[in-house]
Amino acid sequence: MPVCHAQENVLQRVLQLPVVSSTCESLQRTYVSTKEAHPLMASVCDVYERGVQGAGALAMWSMEPVVRRLEPQFAAANNLACWGLDHLEEKIPALQYPVDK
Numbered sequence: 001m002p003v004c005h006a007q008e009n010v011l012q013r014v015l016q017l018p019v020v021s022s023t024c025e026s027l028q029r030t031y032v033s034t035k036e037a038h039p040l041m042a043s044v045c046d047v048y049e050r051g052v053q054g055a056g057a058l059a060m061w062s063m064e065p066v067v068r069r070l071e072p073q074f075a076a077a078n079n080l081a082c083w084g085l086d087h088l089e090e091k092i093p094a095l096q097y098p099v100d101k
Contacts, residue, residue, distance in 0.1 A: 010081035017089075022098035 014020055035042040067074070089095055 008078075008082060010078050010085055013082065013085055017095050018098045019095050022100065026099065 015024070031045075035045050
């Protein structure tokens with residue numbers, strides 16, 4: 001079974017797939033244009049974004065000891081997920097194309 005390289009992360013690999021990255025870019029453009037077109041929506045989104053950033057920072061701080069303790073299990077799960085992604089990329093060539101293609 002192939003394994004991920006030392007620095008390889010399955011989430012990073014998924015985000016780099018053309019089908020995923022083009023979808024994320026499209027969603028980001030839509031979000032930004034919606035905020036620009038609707039000032040009230042922009043202010044609501046800004047408040048939400050700040051709340052999510054704060055909650056994310058708190059969650060990361062509180063989970064750090066657990067993540068450190070489970071690091072070997074996360075590495076094994078990452079390797080298994082990379083192997084699965086290798087298999088998917090072989091079987092589904094469409095993952096290598098942007099959404100519009």
